[in-house]
Every structure is written in structure tokens, then in C-alpha cells.
Amino acid sequence: MLQLFNRKYNRIIQKIELLQKDFQKLNDNELLDKNLELKQKYKEKKNLNDLISESFALTQEAIFRCFNYKPYKNQIIGGLALNDRKVIEMKTGEGKSLTAILPACLQALTEKGVYIMTTNDYLARRDKEKMEKIFLRLGFTVGLIQANMSREEKKINYNKDIIYTTNSTVIFDYLIDNMVLDKENVILRPFYSCIIDEVDSILIDEAKIPLIMAENIESKEFKEFKYLLASKLINILEEDKHFFLNRRNNSVTLTNKGEDIIKQSLDIITIYDPENPWISIIKNAIRAKYFFIKDVDYIINENKILIIDQYTGRIESGRKWNGEIQHALEAKESLKISENRRVQSSITYQTFFLQYSRISGMTGTGKEVEAEFKKIYNLEVKKIPLNKKNQRKDLFDQLFLTKKLKISNIILKCKEISLTNQPILIVTRSLKDSELLAFLLEQENLKYQILNAKVRDHLIESDIISKAGRAKQITIATTMAGRGTDIILGGNLEYDNQRFLYNLFIKLKKQKNSYEEILSLLLKFSKKFKSIFKQLVTNTSLLKLQDTEIWDLLQKKIIDSKFIGIEFLIEELLERNIKEYKSNRQIVINSGGLFVLGAEKNRSLRVDNQIRGRCARQGDPGTSQFFLSLEDDFFTLFGDVAFQKKLKNKIKDSTAIKSRFMQRQLTKIQNLMEQEDYRSRKINFEYDKVLNELRNIIYLERSRILEDKNLENIIIDYTISFLTNLINYLEKKNSKENVEILFKKFLVKKIFKNKKKKYIIKNVTRALLSKKESHSLNLLTRTFDFKLLRKKDNRKYIRIFLLRELNFFWLSLLNKDYVLREVVPLRSYNYRIPAVEYRREMINLFYLQKKKLQRKNFYNFLNSFAILD
Template sequence: MLGFGTLARKVFGTPNDRKVKATRPLIEKINALEPDFEKLSDAGLIEKTEELKKRVAEGESLDAVLPEAFANCREAAKRALGLRAFDVQLMGGIFLHQGNIAEMKTGEGKTLVATFPAYLNALTGKGVHIVTVNDYLARRDAEWMGKVYAALGLETGVVVPQQPDDEKRAAYQADITYATNNELGFDYLRDNMKAELKDMAQRGHHFAIVDEVDSILIDEARTPLIISGPAQDRSELYVAIDAFIPEIQDDHFTLDEKQRNVTFTDEGNEWLEEQLHERGILPEGQSLYEPESTTVVHHVNQALRAHKLFQRDKDYIVRPATNPMGQSLGYDEVVLIDEFTGRMMAGRRLSDGLHQAIEAKESCKIQPENVTLAQVTFQNYFRLYDKLAGMTGTASTEAEEFQTIYGLGVVEVPTNRPIARKDDDDAVYRTAQEKYDAIVETIKEAHEKGQPTLVGTTSIEKSEFLSQMLTKAGITHNVLNARQHDKEAQIVADAGKLGAVTIATNMAGRGTDIKLGGNVDFKIMEAIEASPDTDPEEIRKRIEAEHAADEEKVKKAGGLFVLATERHESRRIDNQLRGRSGRQGDPGRSAFFLSLEDDLMRIFGSERLDKVLSTLGMKEGEAIVHPWVNKSLERAQAKVEGRNFDIRKQLLKFDDVMNEQRKVIFAQRREIMEAQDLSEIVADMRHEVIADLVDQYMPPKTYADQWDTDGLHDACMEYLMVDVPVADWAAEEGVDDEEITERLEDTSDKMMAEKAAAFGADTMRQIEKQVLLQTIDGKWREHLLTLEHLRSVVGFRGYAQRDPLNEYKTEAFQLFESMLDSLRLEVTQKLSQIRPLTEEEQQEMIQQLAAQQAAQQAALDEATEASEARTIAELENGFDENDPATWGNPGRNEPCPCGSGKKFKHCHGRLT
């Protein structure tokens, strides 16, 4: 008997079916317009854009012009790229325009889909941001789809790291801007640290389309974007602590892999205290539990986490450090690996000294710790947009989170052709070795019949272990992990070739389709580069004919075989890997090989399964394969996903408190930058400071003999730079605190007016603006640090039956109010203290600057002469840049003779 839910779905269709059905009339309208747009000239497409812009400016809604805009965009793509969008691609574009996430399977052409809503929304003239997961895709998509926008008369910009400011500003001024999520977030923070409006890059947040939306808005949203500055150097302490952490015994700590947490036991604390005293890190007689030991305890805990929770080649890799030009810096660095995509996160560092603890563990150069100058989470950055949309192949498992946090609905777009992929049930083995043996055997079988195989692993270490096994078995293969990051597109392009075997770590070809028979465009480009004199059209025809034959052979062999070596914590990542196979109705197969020793199985209840397998009397090398196993694993994954969502939701609640304050501060900064005259704001601040001082030293409802007139006089001297006879005023008949407040305001206003006249009104306005901005920035930095400290301790309030979040909200608000009070006081004090320089002081400053410049020039001349003299000596004495014995005696600050471009003291003259 059918349940009510099943019956209702059979009669009315699912909510998703109804949404899909609702777009059909619109798609029919777009298709009906196609013949009219085909008749337009190239110039006619651009004229149509201008007409649509005008209509939107005059008040016509975007929904009203959607059929014409989509038809115009489809025609432009046909002419510029030779691609005609399918109906399902138009459908995806409609859902994106409506502010949804369009879930489209791999190979359905998401990159082209984004052009439709981007073009439509760009008609408003407010700019559209298309967000990608890495710089390569931002550049590729901007260049590729830029041809479509150019055919429509729109400008395309691309934002990448280390871009000159003027280029970046121009990219944001374009109608459609491609950028990574990191760069957009960092630019938002940088803009809100600028001192001039003209230096700001972004021009508002109108509409964003996020590609791989699950990766960006969920996986990467755990870590906030932070702009930091260097703090006090504590590298010696990290090294000293790291020297004894490896000696720690198993009974000294407890490790919780589920929560990714590690703590010292009581025995561990005793051993620790002994070690710290022995090595002089903790003063004799001082215990670990005293407030003075907080810093040391923090560092020791981070060292323990670095050793027990973070694994080399899984969570991070160690590689030679290079500058932006790719030149070696002469030392190794620790680079984090994104646990979801397997890519290196260059420039991203763990906070709270954890990154330094890992550097000490790996004997790398310890970079100084940083203090936060500005920060924002991806959740709060992307919620700035008036409208947000996203695309991915896998979002339905996280639909609740998208709806709760971003207000985004998830709509599954049907595929253009039915999926022909065969998904095997999971095969579970007792041990990892049995599993790997079975994997190698299965790869061998597929390889022998010419079926291309994509093998998914969860860490670099495992991918390299499997690579060694395949090499032993004599199977030719490619390995794609964070070490081969730069070759990613090429390796993925070859992954669909006949008999190809590719091992990929967590990053199964995102952004580049795996096409059966190999990527024809890559083959053509390679052939043209190899034979530059041959006609490119001839090469294209030859390669396309060869490719068609290869593709047919691969299809006969069964299409792409995706073989996963274990399940991830998230079903979505598994589905992404599985989705690499069976694109556009191609044949394909997917299989997951697991063992009871896998992380997910080991952490989430493998004991029961182990008992079941033992009871069944399974022989070595045998696997259990059953749909029930799949279901129980998916339930475990759903639990982990739910827990991770709760963690992110809780983190966001805390960040929302800071976000409200951030918005107030950033809005204030913008108002200050836009204002021409801040004298009123500054005067109001000064008057509030005076009112606060009078309240402090002459409290309301007190008698005159209780007033601290001397204290008020000193405070006026310190903060207002005015010497006033407060005691005499207070002694006058009938003078109350209000009268004294008015007199102080008049005196300070007069003094500031004289100062403005001495500087000149325009100069004074500039000074006020700079002092206000600098003080706001300084106070905000201090406030962020205070909030970080509050956040780290407020959790303990839970032990006193008090809600940590409410406590945090209350205290954060009080801290914000006191920050604003101290801001007023500091601005008033700074402006009161500045004065024009006398002629003598100006002359003295000019002389000092001239002396500094002369000294710099002399040092430069001396270095040039020494370099020239050494060059002559080198020529005479047979100098060899590869032989330090022929270098003579180079100066420590001179360029290194080896030709590295670095100073000698930082290169061959480095003290070890």
C-alpha cells in the first residue's frame, strides 16, 4: 500500500518537478524567438543589448525582458563559440536568475549556463560577479565566455591575485567580472582599509553566480578570510617546545578523531611541567595552572595538535618556498592542502600559532605570528549580495544548509540525455591491504580491455602508495595531487583516453571535463604547437577524425570507470567523484572499494561490521557487497554532515555578532571618505568627550565641594590641550556642571577654529579625515583581538549554566560601546595636539630628509663601485658563479655572486 507522501508525488509530482515544469512556457518563448535573432547582424545583437538596457533603465522588469535577453545571448554564443545552448541549459539559467542553486550534472555545460543570467542581470549596469574555485578557471572562463559578452557589446573583467590596483579597479568596473571567492573576500576587506574612495576596487554587491557553490559556500566557509599583520616573534619558544613533544607517551594525551581534538591527561600535564622546568621554559616554582603560564600552555597545546592531528602529505605539504616570480627563497615552507579539493592553499595559514607549531615540527623557517587587521567569513561576505545564485553537480544533500544560511533553494535540472552510468554497490574488505590488492586487480582488468580508469584517493600519501603498487604491477598511470597542481588540466584532459589510468586525490578533474577518447581541444593545441608551419585547419580535421575513432573504442570498452578507494565524510564529495563518469549520456561505471581500516569506517562503528563479517566466516580477499551496506554508510555520512552543519551554524551565530559591528564600522568609514567636511562630526565627538569628562569629575547630583576640579583641569590639558581655570569657574556663584560644559565647549571650539585658520581650511579637513580613518582602523583592530580572546573563553560560561552565545552578544556589545567611547577620546586628543610646524622646524625636517637621501645615495654609489671593482677582479681572476672559491669576499648586503638576485646574507652567506 502506498503512503500518502508517495501517492501525492505520483499525482502532483515532486516540488522539483513542478519548478522544472513552470519554466517550460518561458523556454518555448525563447525558442520561438530564435529565428528572429538568427536574422540579426553582429551589430544587430549589440543594438539589441542597448535597447534592452534602455528598457530596463526605464523601469521594465528583468523578468519581462528575459526571453529576448536569453535568445540574444544564445545567438551570440552560437556565433562566438559554435555552441547552441540546450533547453536544459536555458532552464538552468532561469533558475540562476531567480536566485537558486541549479544542480546540473558534470558535462552539462554549466560554464555556458552562467552567461544567460549574467547577461540579463548586467543589463542593470550594476555589475555581475561570477565566482570560481581557482585562478586558472577564473582566467579560462573569462577568456572563453568573454567572447560571448563581447558579441553582445558587454565588457568582461577578471580579478586575480597580485594584480595591479588600476587593473583590478578596471576589472570590477566591467559588466561581468570573473574572480575567485578568496580574491573577492580579500578585496572587500582591503577596500574597507583604504583611505580614499578612488582607491576602492569593488562597486557594490548586486548579483553573484557561484560556480561549484557547495565547495565555496560550505566546504571553504569553515575558515574565515583574515588579513593580518606581523606580531611579536616567538620562533625560539616554538622550537624549544617542539624539541620534547615527540617524546610524549600514549598515556600522556587523549585523541578524539571524531571531534578532531587532542588534550593532555593528568599524567601528561605532570610530565609536561617536569620537561618545561628542566628546559627553563617555565620558571622554577611556577605551575602550569597559574595565570602567568597561559602563553606557554597555549603553545604546548598547539605543538601537541601539530604532531597528533596534522599529517604531512595529507593536511599539508612541505615544499621549497618561492617568491611570486617563482624564484627560490632558500628555505622550505608548510603549505596547507584543502581537505575537500586536494589543492594547495598557498598563502592560507592556520591561526593561533598552529601554523608555526607545524613549521617547528617540520624544521621549516618559522614565519612570525600575525594579528588580525580585518576578517570576514564567506557566509557573511556572500550574504552582502542583493541576489545570489549557484551551480554545482551536487547540492541536494546540503539543501537545508543552503536554505537556512543563504536563503538559496536547490533545483535539480534534468540532464540533456539520460544517464547511462552503472553504479556498483560498495565492496567492503576486512583490511586495507586486501582492499588495495583488489583495486589493483580491478584496474588491471579495466586497463587490459582499454577502459579509462579514474582512481579517487583521499590523501597524497595513499595516492603515492597506490601508484607504487601499480608501477610494480606494470600498469602505466598518471598521478594527480597537490604536488602536480600545475599539470592538473593536462592530466585530466588525458584521463579519458583509451586505457588511461589516472590517480586523483580529492580533485577528480573539477573545472575540466573528462571526455572519452581524451580532450580534442588539448590534442589540437599540442599538435599546432608541435607543427607551427602546418595549416591549423588541416591539423584540426585530422585530429578530430582520430578522436572520433578513439571515442568509439572507449565507449565500446565501457566508458570512464571511476574507482573510489574509500568514502569521504560527505556524500557530496563521493557524488562529485562518481559524476565524472557518464557525462552527456556517455556509458560509464563507478565503484567504491572500502575496508574496515578506512578512517570513516574505523571512526563510525566498524566494530559491529567486523563482528558480522567474522560471523559470516569471510575468507581473506573476499568482500561483502550489498545495498544495505551502502545505506548504512550513507546514514553514517549523513550524521557527520549534520554535525558539521551544526558546527558551522554555531560559528556563524558568533560571527553574526561581529558582522553587525563590522557593517557599522565599514559604513562609518565610507561616510567619512565620502564627506568633504568632517568638522561637525569632529566637533560633536569633542563635545561628547567634554560631557563625559565633566560627568566623571563633577558627577550629577553632587555638591560643588565634591567636585574634582583639579582632575578636570588636568584631563582638559591632556585631551583638549586647553588650560582653563576650572576651579575659579566652579567657585563662581550659580555656576553648575552645565555652565562649565558650555564654557569648555566654547574654549575648545575657539582653539580648534584658530588651528584651522593656521593650517588653512582645506588642510585641516584633510587632517581630520586622516586622523578619523587611522583611529577607527586602529581601534577596530584592537576590538577584533579582544573579541577573539572573548570567543576563546566564553565557552566555559556553559559550566555555570549560562548560554555562551548570549554572554558573547552582551559582552561584545559592551566592548563595542567602550570602543566607540575610546575612539572619540583618541580622535579629540590627536586633533587637539597637532599644530603647524614653525619655519625652523620645517627647515630642520627638510635638512634631515636631505641627509637621509644623501646617505642612501652614498651607500648605493659605494655598492655600485664595489660591484664594478669585483666584476673587473672576476674577469682577471677567472670568476665562476658556480664556484664560491672564485667569489673573493662579497659584502653581506651585496647581491649574491651566484646570480640568484638575493642579497649575499640571505643566500650563500646565510648563517646556519
């Protein structure tokens, strides 16, 4: 199968195998020297393709020396496909983290920086710490970027050869870089290469969500009052009479009757007035009421709204919805309206990642969205063959008439399976459903553990995942909670050993007099174990460490010779417990492996497949099944009415139906929903392309100002642009005299107080009046006296005000962008294309704001030269 997969790769793989045999003969220093030779070859020829075989062979040998493990052929194929700028579909448990190392080491030869992106800080740190030794053996530097790091720390790490980080962290750093007022504060290099883990989650599911830098602005009482008033006002509006809801894409359309009743209630002429806009406030109040559900989309904690990530089930700390929906929800829940926030900068994943010269990614489910990867990102999807045969059984979905019946049957299924040794993972779509199932399991005396948005401690989350594969264990999790970590059948021996020691150390740390009690727990261990344990807790500073530092020591994230004895303790625990864990694993395997029970269908078949993929990893057995009801959102929001009626006729009150016909119809509904989601992302991408064109113009101008090499030319450019516009305006008014007055009595008298007055009046004005504007303005700028800019402080002063004005220019565009995206789709009713309308409006707005910027900068120059003189 591997040979048939891709003949192009087979030849390279054979060459890699031969080269690795040669590299096995090299000692560590020679291996390092060989990689340095490859770096030199790249510097000379600038061709990575010539170095693929050697680099992959060297990396493969380094992996073997670090882990005593040789990558499988499917991992090498995956690495080659990643290097070819492809998305690889590689099932979970097949070793994606190690696969990414192969192309990363090749691309790092360029010394331009290779980003390995994950979805959260924990996974970035875990992968960096696990893989770092491979990179170091080959002479590469490795950086880790975490959200809570200082900008100084980040700058150091961004300059490494390999950078482990999260997608959101690097984007926020990018946005900040393009707001700074000093070049020294820029921390990112130009983007070269990135390898994205869970690439479908980032580039598809979250593609159109903007990442926003915002600032608090002074709160105005009337504005707060608007949100509160809108929240009450919408209660008199009736659906299908005053407004229509599209529950598929969460959009709201007001009817003429709806607009009239709002205008009448508010005593205003229009709800679309740019100076007093009500349209978006009213629409967001309706959205908050009908589309945003407590304990599904958000929770309330300490009188604050916390967002639940729909893709991970986790609370998104520090994140808020855009200002108006956030305020609408606060008004709905009768909470204090948070401060008004103004967008300073923003960008979507779609737009950001297209800046990389090389982009590739890994996912367990990519083929379903292959067309979108190709169309938006020009990325092909390659399906990587499994190393071991997939033994998962996907049972038919079970469909019930009501949600109550569905939940009852889920509990019955759990009772049935609990009579065996099979562990169960129940995946719900909301926190609310997870807690309902937990309550009902408790009523049946079935033991369970729950992982949802309320579990905010990573250690507790890891505990839950480590136990999820044990015999008879029932785990309830929301959406993809725990994604990125394996559920190990029989239990996670390595993790449990670390946790055992951690609990002992923390107990001793908190209760100094508990040593004798703890010693009694160690009676079954060897004398050496007890001796080392005693030495660690009495003769070292172990118990003075922070709890997190102790955990990092146990996970080998911190290496300290003082605590070297910990390795022996873990080794003995491993030897002592491995037989029991192997036995437990076999018990679970014999019972059929993990049973994954989906409590509701998702919009995307791809997400359903990700849920199924939680079981049967690396050749293990496993079973998956979904339980549905006709009252689920899947049917009420998206289903075909005729199809629902047909299903209702087939379902008896207390039983479920399951058939190939139904399965095909459910897949058809999901395909329709995915097409709709794609259309929404595509429209958003069309808008984003326009905004990105403008962003690039502004960011290029920022770079030009930050460089500070041609500040004089920048001043001249702004002056010429402003005066050209002004002269054109005066000439349109048929006011040649005004142009002459502008020069003789204003510019010459007020600005050019030097010996060149006569030259200006004689030559510049004459050229100007003969309609040679560009020639005359160039003559004028030759008279500028830039002596003041020779002083460093003066240059800095001018540079800062230019950058601040440019920041404000971009900010004003972004804050208009949100309103424009609300209004433009309404024009489709007049047979106008929204994307075309958006482009026209944004470009007009851009040039209007640009003229204001030029005027402002011109007068700033006048004032600055007067102040600095």
C-alpha cells in the same frame, strides 16, 4: 520531464522561443541596439522581471551567432532558476558555464556589475575568454580579475558589466579596500549580483575558513621559544588521561590533570592568563601532532610547510594556517619558526557572500545540503533535468578488513580492467596514498599517470586530464584534482592538436638548429601547412614570445593578425586526426567508458557523488565504485563501534563484503558526519554574525571618514563621546570639583586659546555643573575653530590618523576573537551557551576598545591642532 519540471518556467520558455525567432531576422547592429533598448527600459522602470523573456531571447540568439549552438531547454531552465536567486544542481558536462550567461546578461542591464565566480584563476580566465564574444555582441563590457594583477588593473576590470574572478581574490580585495587610507585606492563597487560555480564547495565545504590579511610583526624570542617548548612538552601528556581528542572536529580538551602537569612543568599559576596565554599554544601543539599529517594535510618543500587543499588536492600557494597552528607545525617538524603574524583583517565566505543583493550558484551536488543553503543563505536548490539520460553504473562499495587488503584489491582491479580498453581514474584522499598506489602499479608493470599536490604546473595538469579518457589509461588523482575540466573519452582532440604545435614551437625556440628535424615530422602534412608553419617560425616574432604567450595564442586567448596562420594549422590537424579520435572514442565507449575507483570514502556523500560524477558525462557510459577498509579514517574516526564489530565478523581475511545493508549503514554514517559538520558551521556562523555586526559598524565609520565631507562633525562626535565618558567617570567618583577643574584649568586654558574663553567659562561650565552634559558639550563644540581644516593637506593629515586608529581598533578585536573562540566553548560545562557568551564578551570588548579609541583620538586632535596651527 522538462514540462513537468516547472510550469512557471514553461510559459517564459515559450515566450523566449517566439522572441528569438523574431530576433533571428535582426542583423548584428540591430541586435546590439535591441539590447541597448532593454538597458534604457530598465533605467526608466527599474524592473528586471519585465525584461526576462526579451533578454534571454537576445542572449540565446547571440550565443547561436557566436557558437552556432542553441542552448538546450535544461540550460534555459537553469538560467531562469539562477535569476530567481536559486542554487541549481546541474550535472557536470551539462553546460553550466553557458547557463550562467543567460541570467548574467539580464542582470548586467542594471550596470551594477555581475560577478561570475570560479574556484581558480585558470577557470576564470578560460570561461571569460570563451564567453566574452557573447557579451561583446550585446554591448556589455567584460572584466577578468586574476590574483597577480595590480590594484590599478583590478579597478578597471571591477568596473565592467560582467566580472570573471575567483571568490578568494575578490574577498582579499574587499579586505584591502577596508584598510586603505585614501578613497581613490578603493577598487570595488557596492556588491550587487554574483553567480558562483561549484557553490557547494565555497558556501558549504569552505564556509567557515577565514580568509585572513596578516602582517609580519617583530619576532620575539620568548614567543618562538613557547612553540618549541610546547612541542616538546606535549610528549609527556597522555591521551585520555591529560587530554581528550575529538577526531571528528579536530578539537582538544585538556583534563584537570593535564592542566596541572602543564602548570607544574612551566612553573606558572594559570594557562589562561591573557597577558601570558598558554592554552591555545598547548592545544595547537597537540593538534599539530595528532590531526595534521605530513603528505596528507601538508608537504615540506624547501624547509617550508605548504598546505594541501583538502577539497582540490592542490598546493595552496601563499596560504598559511593561522599563526599558532602554523608555528606549532613548524616546531613539530623542527623547522625555523616563521615570523609572528598579526591579523589585520579577516572574513569568512559565509559572511562575505551575504553582502550581495543577488546571490545564486551552480553545482553538480546541491540537494544533499539543501537545508543548509536555505537556513544560512536563504537559497533554494533546484535540480535541473538532464539533457541526456545518465548511463552511469554505481557498483556496490567493496569493504575489506585491512588497508593492505584494500590496496592489493585495487591493484588487482586495475590489472583486470587493463585487459580491456577501459580507462581508469583512481581517486585517493591523500598525496601519500596516491604515491603508494603509483609505486604498486609500477611493480605490476602497469603504466599510469599521477596528479597530486606535487604537480604544480597547470599545463602538466591539463596534459594529464586530456589523456585520462584514452583507452587503457590509468590515472591516479588526489581528491577532486582536475575538477572543472571534462575527461573526454578517447582523448581530447582539440587540446592534443594545440599541444602538438606548442611542442614544435618550443623545441624550435630552444634549439634553433632543429628546424630540419622538425620538418621531417611534417612530411605527411599538406604543402600549405608546411609553408604556413615555415612562415610562422621564420618571418614572424612567434619564437620571441614567452612560452605562456605561445600557449595562449594556440588556445585563442590572444588574437594577433601576425599569427593568423595558426588557425589554419589547427584546422588541418583537426581534419587529419578527427577520424582516429572518433574511432578511439568508440573503442572506449564500447568498453564501458571511464571507470572511477574511489580509494576511500569521504565525510560527505556529496563529495563521493562529485567523484562518481567524473564519469558518464553527457550521456556517455561509465562506472564508479569505492574500495574501503575498516582501517580507513572513515571508520576509525567516525564509525559506530558496534557496526564495525558486526562488519568484522562478516568479512573473511582476504575477501570483501558488499550488500544493500552495508550501503545503507555507510550512508547513515556519512549523514551523521554531515550533520556534525553542519553543526560546526552553524556555531561558527553564530560567532560570525556577532563579528559581522561589529565589522559593519567599523566599516561604516571608515566610509564616513574616507568620504571626508563631514570631518568637522566627526571630530565633534569623538570629542563629545570622550568628554561624556570622562565626565560620567568623574561624577561617579563624586568629584564635581574635578569636572569644574577639567573645564576651567585644562580645556579652556590648554585648548580654547581664543576670545571665547569667557563664554565657555560662563555658559558651558554652568550648564555642565547643573548636569546638562549634552547641552553643555554642544555649547562647547560651537567654540571649535576649524579654520585649519580648510587646507587640503591638514584634512588629509587628520583623516589618515583617524583611519589608522580605526584600523588598529579592528585589528585588536580580531586578535582577541581567536582566543575567545577557544575559551568560550569551555563555559558550556557550566551550562552556559557558547554563542551567547561569545556575543556578550565581544560586545563588552568592543565598547571597551571604543572608549580607548575615543580617548586616543581626542588627544590626537589636541596634538594635531597644536602641530597644524
